[in-house]
């Protein structure tokens with residue numbers, strides 16, 4: 001069985017709202033969201049979600065699936081268990097953070113780029129999440145415990 005699964009409709013609903021509210025520049029970019037049923041740990045930290053820009057080969061391979069007929073521009077990988085345990089507000093925070101990683105070069109023929117962050121979160125996100133700065137850490141703790149329980153029941 002493939003570790004990735006199609007997302008539930010609520011992911012697309014939240015993504016749409018987040019794009020409309022915060023990322024007008026991304027109009028025209030095609031997003032593919034996938035659930036990851038396995039945990040992804042980077043430098044000892046659970047990645048609740050991650051985003052990647054689609055290279056030309058992947059874009060070509062997804063040509064028939066994307067609405068624009070040209071293929072996807074970004075892939076958003078979401079930890080399926082994290083999404084399950086996230087509150088409605090956390091779901092918004094999660095996707096909004098991932099979309100902050102996008103960088104649009106509107107003059108470029110291939111405008112859909114990415115950027116990193118040197119601190120845990122982006123300045124604008126820190127302000128928006130000021131009422132609950134711990135949200136990602138708390139969600140990671142719950143999600144990691146759920147992963148460990150699942151792994152235990154697999155064997």
Ligand SMILES: [Zn+2]
Nearest residue numbers: 097101117120
């Ligand atoms: Zn990030």
